[in-house]
Amino acid sequence: MAMQRRDFLKSSAVLGVASLAPRIAYSISEDWSAEFASALRQDPRLLGWKTPASDAFAAAALRIEGAWPGALEGTFWRNGPAVHDRHGLRYQHWFDGDGLLQAFRIGAGRVDHHARVLKTPKLRAEDEAARRLYSGFGTHVPDGARLRKPDDVNTANISVLAHHGELLALWEGGSASRVDPESLRWQGFKSWGQGFEGVPFTAHPKVDPDGTLWAFGYALGAQHQLVLYHISPKGALVKTALVPISDFGMLHDFVITDKHLVFMIPPLVMEMGMETSFIDSHRWRPELGSRVLVVAKDNFEDRRWYELPPAFGFHHGNAWEEADGTIHFDQCLDDDASLVFDALRNVMRGHLDGFGAAFGRYARMRLLPSGGASMDITVDGADFPQISPSHVGLRNRYLYHLGVADSEDWYLRSLVKRDLDNDRLQTFDFGTGKIPEEHVFVPRQASEQEDAGWLVGTVLDYQHGISGLNVFNAQHIEDGPLATAWLPYPLPLGFHGCFRSGLV
Numbered sequence: 001m002a003m004q005r006r007d008f009l010k011s012s013a014v015l016g017v018a019s020l021a022p023r024i025a026y027s028i029s030e031d032w033s034a035e036f037a038s039a040l041r042q043d044p045r046l047l048g049w050k051t052p053a054s055d056a057f058a059a060a061a062l063r064i065e066g067a068w069p070g071a072l073e074g075t076f077w078r079n080g081p082a083v084h085d086r087h088g089l090r091y092q093h094w095f096d097g098d099g100l101l102q103a104f105r106i107g108a109g110r111v112d113h114h115a116r117v118l119k120t121p122k123l124r125a126e127d128e129a130a131r132r133l134y135s136g137f138g139t140h141v142p143d144g145a146r147l148r149k150p151d152d153v154n155t156a157n158i159s160v161l162a163h164h165g166e167l168l169a170l171w172e173g174g175s176a177s178r179v180d181p182e183s184l185r186w187q188g189f190k191s192w193g194q195g196f197e198g199v200p201f202t203a204h205p206k207v208d209p210d211g212t213l214w215a216f217g218y219a220l221g222a223q224h225q226l227v228l229y230h231i232s233p234k235g236a237l238v239k240t241a242l243v244p245i246s247d248f249g250m251l252h253d254f255v256i257t258d259k260h261l262v263f264m265i266p267p268l269v270m271e272m273g274m275e276t277s278f279i280d281s282h283r284w285r286p287e288l289g290s291r292v293l294v295v296a297k298d299n300f301e302d303r304r305w306y307e308l309p310p311a312f313g314f315h316h317g318n319a320w321e322e323a324d325g326t327i328h329f330d331q332c333l334d335d336d337a338s339l340v341f342d343a344l345r346n347v348m349r350g351h352l353d354g355f356g357a358a359f360g361r362y363a364r365m366r367l368l369p370s371g372g373a374s375m376d377i378t379v380d381g382a383d384f385p386q387i388s389p390s391h392v393g394l395r396n397r398y399l400y401h402l403g404v405a406d407s408e409d410w411y412l413r414s415l416v417k418r419d420l421d422n423d424r425l426q427t428f429d430f431g432t433g434k435i436p437e438e439h440v441f442v443p444r445q446a447s448e449q450e451d452a453g454w455l456v457g458t459v460l461d462y463q464h465g466i467s468g469l470n471v472f473n474a475q476h477i478e479d480g481p482l483a484t485a486w487l488p489y490p491l492p493l494g495f496h497g498c499f500r501s502g503l504v
């Protein structure tokens with residue numbers, strides 16, 4: 001094995017996270033809870049950032065509007081921050097809330113919903129103490145407990161992965177969490193092998209069509225490092241590596257081709273010892289540009305670098321490469337990382353100004369064998385891109401993402417199908433009063449067509465105070481959803497989900 005636990009500890013990543021301490025730009029003494037509650041009375045869009053009244057809730061046999069396709073059976077899992085308020089404190093960044101795992105179970109013409117807050121060691125310790133103990137991504141909690149390791153603050157709140165019979169709730173600053181797929185109860189941290197306890201694991205792993213899992217973690221410390229994982233279809237760790245990276249910081253996503261891993265590293269740099277919250281210890285340094293690291297799947301020591309202009313993005317769509325080695329990949333990109341510092345924070349006190357307009361635009365990048373690189377940013381607002389799982393790492397014609405509608409009430413209000421062969425877009429605007437979330441592609445069985453399948457995702461109807469689960473025919477999304485299963489309650493807006501036709 002290329003990395004032992006002592007190597008990871010030597011990297012000081014644990015010390016690095018633990019050393020983040022007491023001083024923030026936003027004082028926890030400010031009553032964001034009252035400010036948010038007041039704003040919510042005026043602006044129902046904020047319903048998506050309200051903490052649910054209970055840690056577990058469910059509804060059976062949801063009211064279905066339209067014709068639910070009988071062939072679509074399975075479970076749609078979703079994750080996202082939900083416990084924003086607890087023990088008299090409202091968090092001051094969207095990314096801080098403890099994770100709420102949801103399961104929509106679909107079959108025999110009905111849809112059931114079940115949601116449960118993940119009782120991580122972090123949340124259990126805080127509930128036992130009856131107070132928030134730990135500073136989070138963007139909230140500083142003064143006089144908190146001593147951090148011993150990153151998983152002490154693991155909220156398991158970003159995404160969910162079903163792989164080789166296991167359901168994992170994903171964070172990115174530490175371990176993935178094992179979750180019981182039936183009860184949705186937190187069961188323990190996932191270790192990929194002896195000595196890998198607590199090693200950071202991304203919320204955006206990539207799965208080859210054959211089930212091989214590729215992942216990374218970012219370990220920030222005295223020596224910033226990227227951790228690489230190669231995991232077999234049966235869940236066994238095949239190989240790993242540590243890549244030292246200077247001027248490094250938060251890195252949310254990556255892409256793979258059939259031969260390479262591709263990391264676009266934005267100039268968002270953690271500066272150690274600043275004694276502030278995690279994100280406030282980062283600085284935007286555009287003079288560094290964006291660096292792109294390409295690593296061979298079959299040899300993690302085979303690495304090359306490219307340079308692109310400064311930009312910041314959360315999510316990639318896909319990557320693929322030509323016979324001559326030219327690599328194509330895409331990302332939803334913004335000019336800088338101000339969204340993370342400002343809009344995603346201010347929404348927690350009910351300020352939505354600038355929230356939508358700060359989301360990314362669709363961009364395509366090209367890496368040439370000669371070492372040259374290019375970036376082409378469109379004018380199209382885009383985020384939460386998805387593709388068919390059969391085309392991960394291969395040339396895909398279709399990309400699905402949330403896009404901009406001609407509206408003032410919400411920015412990413414439409415669902416877009418992008419034909420990459422001719423740049424044609426199919427769009428469905430959800431209309432006033434709706435906030436759609438990520439829609440994942442579910443392939444129809446026994447079809448060779450890339451877009452033969454459904455798009456499944458949630459929508460918040462803030463005017464009626466309820467959420468729904470949509471299903472679209474991916475070949476005709478402009479027709480609107482085939483059906484929507486309406487919940488009797490609203491759901492907090494979350495991040496990512498996955499669909500499985502079997503239990504896991």
Ligand SMILES: [Fe+2]
Nearest residue numbers: 252314315495
């Ligand atoms: Fe994400």
